[in-house]
Amino acid sequence: MKISREDVLRVAELAYLELSEAELETYRAQIDEILEYIGKLNELDTANVEPMAQVLASDQQADATLREDLIVPCAVAEDVMQHAPDPEPPYFRVPKVIER
Amino acid sequence: MTTMNTIGEVRGAIEARRVSAREVAAEYFKRIAARNKALNAYLTLCEERAYRQADRVDALVAAGKALPPLAGVPVAVKDVISTRGVKTTCGSKILSNYIPPYDATAVNRLESAGAVILGKTNCDEFAMGSSNENSAYGPVQNPAAPGCVPGGSSGGSAAVVAAKLAVASLGTDTGGSIRQPGSFCGIPAMMGSYGRVSRYGLIAFASSLDRIGPFAHTVGDVATVLHAIAGRDPNDSTSTTAPVEDYRASLGQPVKGMKVGVPKEYLGAGMDAGVRKKIDAGIEQFRKMGCDVRDIQLPHTDYAIATYYIIATAEASSNLARYDGVRFGPRVDGNSLIGMYRKTRGAGFGAEVKRRIVLGTYVLSAGYYDAYYLKGQKVRGLIAEDFRKAFAQVDVIVTPTSPVPPFKLGSRVNDPLQMYLADIYTVTGSLAGLPGISVPCGKIDGKLPVGLQIFGPAFGETKVLQLAHAFEQVGGATL
Numbered sequence: 001m002k003i004s005r006e007d008v009l010r011v012a013e014l015a016y017l018e019l020s021e022a023e024l025e026t027y028r029a030q031i032d033e034i035l036e037y038i039g040k041l042n043e044l045d046t047a048n049v050e051p052m053a054q055v056l057a058s059d060q061q062a063d064a065t066l067r068e069d070l071i072v073p074c075a076v077a078e079d080v081m082q083h084a085p086d087p088e089p090p091y092f093r094v095p096k097v098i099e100r
Numbered sequence: 101m102t103t104m105n106t107i108g109e110v111r112g113a114i115e116a117r118r119v120s121a122r123e124v125a126a127e128y129f130k131r132i133a134a135r136n137k138a139l140n141a142y143l144t145l146c147e148e149r150a151y152r153q154a155d156r157v158d159a160l161v162a163a164g165k166a167l168p169p170l171a172g173v174p175v176a177v178k179d180v181i182s183t184r185g186v187k188t189t190c191g192s193k194i195l196s197n198y199i200p201p202y203d204a205t206a207v208n209r210l211e212s213a214g215a216v217i218l219g220k221t222n223c224d225e226f227a228m229g230s231s232n233e234n235s236a237y238g239p240v241q242n243p244a245a246p247g248c249v250p251g252g253s254s255g256g257s258a259a260v261v262a263a264k265l266a267v268a269s270l271g272t273d274t275g276g277s278i279r280q281p282g283s284f285c286g287i288p289a290m291m292g293s294y295g296r297v298s299r300y301g302l303i304a305f306a307s308s309l310d311r312i313g314p315f316a317h318t319v320g321d322v323a324t325v326l327h328a329i330a331g332r333d334p335n336d337s338t339s340t341t342a343p344v345e346d347y348r349a350s351l352g353q354p355v356k357g358m359k360v361g362v363p364k365e366y367l368g369a370g371m372d373a374g375v376r377k378k379i380d381a382g383i384e385q386f387r388k389m390g391c392d393v394r395d396i397q398l399p400h401t402d403y404a405i406a407t408y409y410i411i412a413t414a415e416a417s418s419n420l421a422r423y424d425g426v427r428f429g430p431r432v433d434g435n436s437l438i439g440m441y442r443k444t445r446g447a448g449f450g451a452e453v454k455r456r457i458v459l460g461t462y463v464l465s466a467g468y469y470d471a472y473y474l475k476g477q478k479v480r481g482l483i484a485e486d487f488r489k490a491f492a493q494v495d496v497i498v499t500p501t502s503p504v505p506p507f508k509l510g511s512r513v514n515d516p517l518q519m520y521l522a523d524i525y526t527v528t529g530s531l532a533g534l535p536g537i538s539v540p541c542g543k544i545d546g547k548l549p550v551g552l553q554i555f556g557p558a559f560g561e562t563k564v565l566q567l568a569h570a571f572e573q574v575g576g577a578t579l
Contacts, residue, residue, distance in 0.1 A: 003462070007462065008458060010465075011458050011461045011462045011465065012458060014461050014465065015417060015421075015445075015457050015458065015461045016421075016424065016438065016441040016442050016445055017442060017445050017446055017449070017454060017457060017458070018442035018443050018445070018446030018447075019446060019454070023451075023454070026451075027454065027455050027458055030455060030516050030517070031455065031458060031459050031462070033517050034409065034459060034516070034517055034520070035459075035462075037405075037406060037517060038406040038409065038410060038472065039406075040402075040403065040406055041403055041406050041407065041410075041475050041476065041479055042475075043403075044400075044403065044479060044482070046475060046478035046479060046482070049478040049479075049481055049482060050478070050481055051474055051477035051478050051480075051481065052477050052478070052480040052481035052484060053477060054308075055294045055295070055308050055338070055533040056293070056294055056295050056338075056340065056533050056558060067334065076201050076202070079201030080201050080427070082199075082201075083197060083198065083199050083428060084427055084428060085425055085426070085427075085428070085429070085430065085431035086431065092426050092427050094426055094437055094440065095433070095434065095435070095436055095437050095439070095440050096436070096437070097436070097437045
């Protein structure tokens with residue numbers, strides 16, 4: 001067994017996901033099976049391999065992707081607030097933040 | 101109106117003033133009203149927007165102006181792509197009331213080319229799935245194979261074209277989500293290279309893998325739509341500066357002598373016998389066309405699924421962190437801010453999404469990052485290198501799109517790993533950033549569509565389309 005109920009609980013906490021007991025067990029079993037499968041990557045010796053962090057790195061030039069630091073109008077606030085769950089323009093209202 | 105199905109037919113008729121863009125739009129909405137309930141392929145229709153655009157096209161015709169390449173052509177857009185003022189749900193409850201305040205660049209470009217957007221299509225939730233059964237809004241029926249899934253995650257986008265409820269559509273592909281539904285629904289479907297089409301406005305699943313691409317009835321139409329949406333976008337720094345080639349110009353050019361690589365790793369056990377027969381016939385067709393078909397090796401193929409499901413889920417866990425009930429979407433009250441996050445996300449996300457967030461968070465967490473995510477990125481490099489080496493020997497690589505034919509709805513929902521393993525032929529090209537098309541390659545027993553996939557080297561869309569078109573022209577679809 002690669003992943004325990006406690007592991008899933010811990011991860012769900014990190015990911016701000018509320019899971020039921022049933023979900024906890026179902027996902028634990030499924031993810032356990034998946035992690036078992038994923039373990040096959042250990043068959044490969046990658047000690048001297050660079051991680052592929054960029055997909056088409058040879059094409060990207062830093063200069064080409066930077067623009068002038070100019071302020072341009074961006075009047076989206078009204079559109080954005082229109083469909084917010086609890087707007088008090090220009091704020092989004094949320095429950096009070098309490099110490100855990 | 102029964103022959104208003106391709107770009108040429110629609111645009112040609114409008115240009116020749118045989119029909120107006122408004123009439124074409126009305127015809128398509130009529131078809132949608134008759135068939136969409138049974139298929140569940142469209143989630144939202146935008147009649148007002150469609151008719152406004154149609155009127156713009158009709159005004160161009162009336163003024164005798166030149167018509168853009170997609171003038172009056174009815175298209176559909178997958179519901180993970182932002183459309184200003186039109187509900188965009190990503191197939192999820194957590195965005196059930198989300199209305200984007202802006203258009204994706206790809207949407208903008210479709211409309212600049214004159215296309216008429218009819219509506220948003222159903223998909224697996226946040227593009228996670230291979231059957232469209234993970235949508236919070238119900239599954240989609242495969243118009244080409246009754247009772248079967250249309251494939252996923254772009255099941256809706258494939259289905260609307262197959263059912264003639266759109267001339268073309270946009271889907272997205274992260275691990276196969278354009279190519280596989282194209283294969284299952286019997287239509288051509290393509291993803292350009294990573295960076296070929298701007299991701300601005302595409303609601304992110306996995307940022308190093310996501311791509312937007314077209315479905316259509318013909319390879320030529322796929323080429324036209326891809327050309328319209330491709331190109332550098334300052335709003336997407338991962339979009340390439342490489343110029344967009346004129347894909348249509350090379351369609352019809354001879355393919356004799358083109359070096360076609362067939363990787364032996366893709367034709368082993370595990371492929372359905374019916375699929376195998378059609379793919380073998382397809383490969384034979386390339387020989388008959390005078391292509392130089394040769395065996396190649398892609399030795400790290402067997403590690404692609406493991407690599408993909410580490411990287412994609414890790415990136416997804418990060419990208420989906422923004423769904424917290426604060427700024428958009430429905431909110432579930434909790435006693436605290438954190439409680440609100442947990443309850444909103446717990447209630448708003450479906451099972452597959454939650455499963456992937458948990459897996460993705462786990463492989464990125466302290467103590468596991470090196471063993472999983474970093475390892476995955478290294479193997480990704482090895483897979484990309486396999487392809488680079490192969491493309492030094494061949495022009496294109498041909499494979500099956502899916503190891504299985506379209507399967508019955510509900511038949512594969514209980515085993516996530518089994519579902520993941522069926523992505524084996526498509527995730528490789530996704531990881532390597534390469535362009536890939538799926539073209540129809542016959543139907544098993546005349547019933548279940550099979551797709552054949554063609555990969556090209558990075559930004560080799562032209563050769564891929566050229567060969568795909570040639571295959572279509574010699575009757576590849578009816579093998």
